[in-house]
Amino acid sequence: MEESRKWAGWSAITVAAVFAASIAQMAGAQQRTAVEDIARYRELLQDGNPAELWELRGETLWKTKRGPKGVSLEGCDLGLGSGMVKGAYAAMPRYFADADRVMDLETRLVHCMVTLQGFSLADAKKQPFGNGTDRKSDMEALVAFITAESKGVPMNVGITHPKEQEAFQIGRSMFFHRGGPHDFACATCHGESNKRIRLQDLPNLLEPGDAQRAYTTWPAYRVSQGELRTFQWRLYDCFRQQRFPELEFTSDGSIALTLFLARNANGGKFNAPAIKR
Amino acid sequence: MADPMKIRATLQGDTVEVRVLMQHEMETGQRKDAAGKTIPAWHIQQVTATNNGKPVLSAQWGPAVSKNPFLSFKFKGGAKGDKVQITWTDNKGEKRTDEVVVS
Incomplete structure (x- = not known):
């Protein structure tokens, strides 16, 4: 006692x-x-990042003969020559002469699915994102595989071609453009250092260090969603959070904004697919 | 059909370290969908691992295990070139078996 x-x-x-x-x-x-x-x-x-399961599925999709023409995507030129995957993502978005357009990876994949495999544009763009359960997106798997092939490669996005310069300027304007019911811009959250939302630090995407850390860790497996998410999805969801009109998948706007952010991350070692909460 | 697992098995000293990624919904049976209806339980119940046909691990899993589970374990007595085979069975009776060679 x-x-x-x-x-x-x-x-x-x-x-x-x-x-x-x-x-x-x-x-x-x-x-x-x-x-x-x-x-x-x-x-x-x-x-044990489950993103590897997407990479595995993406690699199979890349090599499988599909579409009305029954060919694989291995002939797709991602900017380094047809079928060259290693390091390709670190230099995207970029200008493609055959399409006379600046393209990010997803847009380029859609382009190849249409021109090489004979899919209709609507079919190629049909399911950009998975819904977290039964409906898995082939696009997310392909992106997982291709981006993984750039692991460790420093980001090197050029703005030499006039169309790349134009996209960079448009992306920059979009970043600072305020709008929507909250009068919000990307820059509202990501234009100053040492800001946070709840307990999470917000990267200042105009600052090379922050921009590199942020950009080089997308795509990522989101534990809370049980899905691998691409950079197109990241922007799409940012637009939703800002209560902006829906960002159209592979639109010129989405590519321009991606190019602007990718360019700001130049020099950073690419390190995705990553894993996030 | 269930998606393949990703398995790695490496010999370190006298132990083999096995790391497995499985693709599975692992639905607990506690969640409700948008219409308020309970989403039926759907999860892995049994996991077994063999080395050259000899059992090295047997586990019973339940709804507490996360979606797309990651399993890591070590066993002694393996050698390079051995075949490690992993099998899971879920509560719907669905099965998946994958194999990897110890490196």
């Missing part, structure tokens, strides 16, 4: 001490630890 009372007393003191210490830390350290914890969480998840 005596013994247990003594213990109760001691643990009360310990609890009080721990409590006081945590209050002292709370002011400055809490936000930092939350950020560190998210980083640690990502690190723990990195081993």
Whole structure:
């Protein structure tokens, strides 16, 4: 009896001490630890990233003869010559002379599905994103496979061709354009350093370090959605969150904005498909 | 048909480390859809691993395991070139078996 009372007393003191210490830390350290914890969480998840399942499926899709013409996508030129996949994504979006247009990866894949495999444009664009359960997107799988082939390659998006320069300028304007019911722009959240939403740090996408960290970790497997998400999806969802009109899949606007953000990330080592909460 | 697993098996010293990614919905049976109807449970119940046909792991899983589960385990007595085979069975009776050679 005596013994247990003594213990109760001691643990009360310990609890009080721990409590006081945590209050002292709370002011400055809490936000930092939350950020560190998210980083640690990502690190723990990195081993066994389900994105690899998408990469596997994408590789099969890439090599399978499909479409009315019954050919594989292996003849598709992603900018480094037909069938060259390694490192191709790190230099996209880019200008393609055969289409006379600046294209990002998804747009280029749609282009190849139409020109090589004979799909209709509507069919090629039919399901850009999976719905989290039974309806899986072939596009997301293909993107997972191709982007994984650029792992470790530094981002190198050029703006030499006039159309690339034009897209960069349009993307830049879109980034700063305020609109919608919230009078929001991309720049509202991503144009200043050290901002956060709830406990998550927001990257300043005009700052090379932040832009590289953000851009080079998409596509990513989203644990909360159980899906692999592409950069087209990232922008699509940003538009939804801003209450903007729906961003059309593979539209010139989406490509321009992607090129602007990809260019800002130049020099950063590509490191996706990643895993995010 | 269920999608293939991604399996890696590497020999480190005297133990083989096996890492498996499985593609499965792992629906708990607790969630409701947009119409308020319960989504029926659908998850892996049994996982077995063999090395050259000899069982090295047997596990019973339930709804607490995440979607697209990742399984990692080690066993002793394996050698390079051995065949590690993983099989899962879900509560609908669906099965998937994949195999990898220890490297």
